[in-house]
Amino acid sequence: MKHPRAFTLIEMLVYTALVASIMTAVVLLTVAMLNTRGQARGELVLNENMEYLLYRLGYQIHEATGITTPSGTGSSSSTLILTMASSTLNPTTIRLTNGTATLAQGASATAYVLTSSEIEITALTFTRASGTPASVKIDVAGRVRNATSTYQTSVTLSSFATVRR
Secondary structure, X not given: OOOOOOOOHHHHHHHHHHHHHHHHHHHHHHXXXXXXXHHHHHHHHHHHHHXXXXXXXXXXXXXXXXXXXXXXXXXXXXXXXXXXXXXXXXXXXXXXXXXXXXXXXXXXXXXXXXXXXXXXXXXXXXXEEOOOXXXXXXXXXXXXXXXXXXXXXXXXXXXXXXXXX
């Protein structure tokens, strides 16, 4: 009667090392995929918020009848004050407050936030351009709020908007 053949110690060590190598590769691949996903999500959220902010600022400027601040050609300000056709919306003020862009319409209006709490606006500058009708250059910079260094990303965008009325 023959005894069934068993694995030798060397064979067990080789198989264990092979399985450990495969498991290490799977774990490293998973970590890399998660890091890439986190980075891509941060960039997506930041880009969407920044593009929406520029769209909304452009819309408000197009709807205005005039620009009060910044006042002179070439002057810059972190606050944009617009004159609107409706007196209940005067003044319409856009400014950077604690890392968020805010919009307030009317003298006693409460400002509301134009961007997600996931991003921080690091710079918002309005520069008055020459010409009639009034126009302004918008420069905005932002980053993902409370992101680890692995997921941190920042974006700087510029746009021009002109009063249409």
